[in-house]
Amino acid sequence: MFKSNFAVTYIDILAASQRLEGIAYHTPVLTSRQADEKALAHVFFKCENFQRSGAFKFRGAYNAISQLNKDQKQQGVIAYSAGNHAQAMALAGQLLTVPVTIVMPADAPVQKISATKGYGAEVIFYDRHTENREEISRKLANERGLTLIPPFDYPDVIAGQGTATKELIEEVGQLDYLFVPIGGGGLIAGAAIAAAHLSPGCIIIGVEPETGNDAQKSLQNGKIIKIPVPKTIADGAQTQCIGELTFPIIRTLVKDIVTVNDNQLREQMQFFAERMKIIVEPTGCLGAAAVSNRIIDVSNKRVGVILSGGNMDLKHLD
Amino acid sequence: MFKSNFAVTYIDILAASQRLEGIAYHTPVLTSRQADEKALAHVFFKCENFQRSGAFKFRGAYNAISQLNKDQKQQGVIAYSAGNHAQAMALAGQLLTVPVTIVMPADAPVQKISATKGYGAEVIFYDRHTENREEISRKLANERGLTLIPPFDYPDVIAGQGTATKELIEEVGQLDYLFVPIGGGGLIAGAAIAAAHLSPGCIIIGVEPETGNDAQKSLQNGKIIKIPVPKTIADGAQTQCIGELTFPIIRTLVKDIVTVNDNQLREQMQFFAERMKIIVEPTGCLGAAAVSNRIIDVSNKRVGVILSGGNMDLKHLD
Numbered sequence: 352m353f354k355s356n357f358a359v360t361y362i363d364i365l366a367a368s369q370r371l372e373g374i375a376y377h378t379p380v381l382t383s384r385q386a387d388e389k390a391l392a393h394v395f396f397k398c399e400n401f402q403r404s405g406a407f408k409f410r411g412a413y414n415a416i417s418q419l420n421k422d423q424k425q426q427g428v429i430a431y432s433a434g435n436h437a438q439a440m441a442l443a444g445q446l447l448t449v450p451v452t453i454v455m456p457a458d459a460p461v462q463k464i465s466a467t468k469g470y471g472a473e474v475i476f477y478d479r480h481t482e483n484r485e486e487i488s489r490k491l492a493n494e495r496g497l498t499l500i501p502p503f504d505y506p507d508v509i510a511g512q513g514t515a516t517k518e519l520i521e522e523v524g525q526l527d528y529l530f531v532p533i534g535g536g537g538l539i540a541g542a543a544i545a546a547a548h549l550s551p552g553c554i555i556i557g558v559e560p561e562t563g564n565d566a567q568k569s570l571q572n573g574k575i576i577k578i579p580v581p582k583t584i585a586d587g588a589q590t591q592c593i594g595e596l597t598f599p600i601i602r603t604l605v606k607d608i609v610t611v612n613d614n615q616l617r618e619q620m621q622f623f624a625e626r627m628k629i630i631v632e633p634t635g636c637l638g639a640a641a642v643s644n645r646i647i648d649v650s651n652k653r654v655g656v657i658l659s660g661g662n663m664d665l666k667h668l669d
Numbered sequence: 670m671f672k673s674n675f676a677v678t679y680i681d682i683l684a685a686s687q688r689l690e691g692i693a694y695h696t697p698v699l700t701s702r703q704a705d706e707k708a709l710a711h712v713f714f715k716c717e718n719f720q721r722s723g724a725f726k727f728r729g730a731y732n733a734i735s736q737l738n739k740d741q742k743q744q745g746v747i748a749y750s751a752g753n754h755a756q757a758m759a760l761a762g763q764l765l766t767v768p769v770t771i772v773m774p775a776d777a778p779v780q781k782i783s784a785t786k787g788y789g790a791e792v793i794f795y796d797r798h799t800e801n802r803e804e805i806s807r808k809l810a811n812e813r814g815l816t817l818i819p820p821f822d823y824p825d826v827i828a829g830q831g832t833a834t835k836e837l838i839e840e841v842g843q844l845d846y847l848f849v850p851i852g853g854g855g856l857i858a859g860a861a862i863a864a865a866h867l868s869p870g871c872i873i874i875g876v877e878p879e880t881g882n883d884a885q886k887s888l889q890n891g892k893i894i895k896i897p898v899p900k901t902i903a904d905g906a907q908t909q910c911i912g913e914l915t916f917p918i919i920r921t922l923v924k925d926i927v928t929v930n931d932n933q934l935r936e937q938m939q940f941f942a943e944r945m946k947i948i949v950e951p952t953g954c955l956g957a958a959a960v961s962n963r964i965i966d967v968s969n970k971r972v973g974v975i976l977s978g979g980n981m982d983l984k985h986l987d
Contacts, residue, residue: 379697381719400946401699628718628979630946661946668983 357540357603358596361548363510364541367414368517374446375410375514378402380522383627390642392649395526397519400631400661404470406587407515407538407659408439408502414511415500416443424449429497431484433459434587435660436502441470452497454488462664503537504594513541519655520549527652530638532659533557533566533608534588536597542657543604553655556647557601557608558637560585560616566593567608570601584613584667587634587660609647611640619643623658624668632663675858675921676914679866681828682859685732686835692764693728693832696720698840701945708960710967713844715837718949718979722788724905725833725856725977726757726820732829733818734761742767747815749802751777752905753978754820759788770815772806780982821855822912831859837973838867845970848956850977851875851884851926852906854915860975861922871973874965875919875926876955878903878934884911885926888919902931902985905952905978927965929958937961941976942986950981 378398386394399407416428427450430440437453444451451472455464456479468474477487492499500508515538520526529546531539539557546553559566563581569592577592593601601608619636622643623629631639638656642649696716704712717725734746745768748758755771762769769790773782774797786792795805810817818826833856838844847864849857857875864871877884881899887910895910911919919926937954940961941947949957956974960967 379699381697382694384721398946403702405946624948624983628716628723628948630942630948665942665986668986 357544357600358506359509359513359541359544359600361544363506364513364517364545367410367507367510368514370414370417371410371511371514374413376402377518378515380519381627381629385626386643390645390649390654392642392652392654394642394654394656395519395523396639397515397655397657398629399515400629400635400658404435404438404442405660405662406435406439407512407657408435409442410514411508411511411537412436412439412500413443413446415505415507416440416447416449418507419449419498423498426496426498427452428500429454429488429492430500430502431488432502433463435662437463437467438470438662440500441467441472445471452491454484454491456484460664503535504596506596509537509541509596511541512538513545515657516542516545516655517549519657520546523655525550525653526553526655528554528556528649529655529657530556530558530641531657532588532634532637533559533593534590534634536566536593536601538657538659539605540597540600543600547604554606555604556641557605558641559608559610560588560637561610561612563588564608564610565591566601567610569593569598570605570608573602584616585634585637587632588637607647609641611637611644611646615640615644620668630661630663630665630668631658632660635659635661675862675918676824677827677831677859677862677918679862681824682831682835682863685728685825685828686832688732688735689728689829689832692731694720695836696833698837699945699947703944704961708963708967708972710960710970710972712960712972712974713837713841714957715833715973715975716947717833718947718953718976722753722756722760723978723980724753724757725830725975726753727760728832729826729829729855730754730757730818731761731764733823733825734758734765734767736825737767737816741816744814744816745770746818747772747806747810748818748820749806750820751781753980755781755785755790756788756980758818759785759790763789770809772802772809774802778982821853822914824914827855827859827914829859830856831863833975834860834863835867837975838864841973843868843971844871844973846872846874846967847973847975848874848876848959849975850906850952850955851877851911852908852952854884854911854919856975856977857923858915858918861918865922872924873922874959875923876959877926877928878906878955879928879930881906882926882928883909884919885928887911887916888923888926891920902934903952903955905950906955925965927959929955929962929964933958933962938986948979948981948983948986949976950978953977953979
């Protein structure tokens, strides 16, 4: 087994996987001759866009909440997110009968607000131009005795996300490469730990939007670099910096971080919809766009790609 | 084994399945808790929308062309279709290096024309208001020595379509019900023969658009009833009557034929896109819409549903 001093080990991923059994979907792995022809490789798409709540985030959220003690569960949890972590936390809390509070910008898409409320969470709004969501969340957590579950920099969240890669490798076998989107680094950190154990030698490549390449810069500089909120259609990768727990894992286990631009993401989204008949949100297309555009030469290799989510406004497909 | 005097037996489906091995996709079977909650049942969606060329039609087309003799293959094949049979034939011909001619209405969607040409087929246009496509096709077939492969009333086509149900039952096990869209009846005829052998006792239900219920009328009247071209968004089910080979199979093996309306199809299409993140064309939604709307009580049953295709203009999703 791969040994490390990281916040998360393969044992944690294995335990998360047992907790998620029968609760999270074992999402299918899709292949496509047309995708293989574009990539000049054998590509395996792990469809986390089909995951409950529409993204891999459910794995980490459920694993994290299920690990709280009885008192913490009774008091409830809080998270700040305008995106997939919000819906994932709301659903996981509903399933575990733990009250969930989500701090969301007042101008978040109506669809996401109603989906989060639909799972029974309390939504608290803030003004993203004048207020700081982390401060608001911490204050509320203190006042109400809630446990804050951050979107990526949290061991049980990282371990949960690692289960997607565990399933992928268990289903398709050894991989030469694995391409993973990077926002805060929770998904790729879990993926890298799982792959190091199950497919040693698999080269892990992170993918970011061109305008939001903070993790690439961090890897290059050997320290966490913070950037202004990037402009990109990959809304799940608009994080300003990766985490203190995810960075050391990425630095050690991720071979390289590459970028794709919004046009490449749009083309990939269209390819998925028109050719493969699946809906993948822009952030979920990051890995696939890097492979299709052959940003790295993976000719004739066995290449895993994690499609991280599918939550988007369908009008963008037209 | 189920015995019959039908034009197709399970042996033919088995042979088709061997011919398609490694060529057609073994499409995945998806499940969804939300779909189960709507249906009050355990629903297994066989995703032929992910099949090569975007629909189950590839199975029958490839099986039919591959069975021709050397001379017939050299001379080429012809088909009339504005829809999925055209693209399926074009791709199957390309793979088998058999020249394909497709007779299409001059006003067919540009997308479908270019997809068919993209697979290397010759497209011949006709005026659907003044000309008869079957006559044109037969005339061309005679003049050029081409073999006409009709879209459904042809044993090798029916046998090929049956392989989808074979795969479904082999993957998920015995079914209580199987819901299948009906256009000309090729898919359901193959499905019914496969199910009779692999899951005896499985109740087969055909589903048509409300305005295009010719098969339902035929079943009720005990003879093939022809109707005017129906107005419906389910363009793959706008056939005016079922076939002379498919009817006896349907009459013997299909328990009932039910209908759904265009609004129910639209809702089902939205459900697939928004919740399950998959693109299913209106005709492909027929079976699922019948199950979701509980047209027949299938409470707590194991229900197979064939999603027949995914070729559609994405703007209809918005």
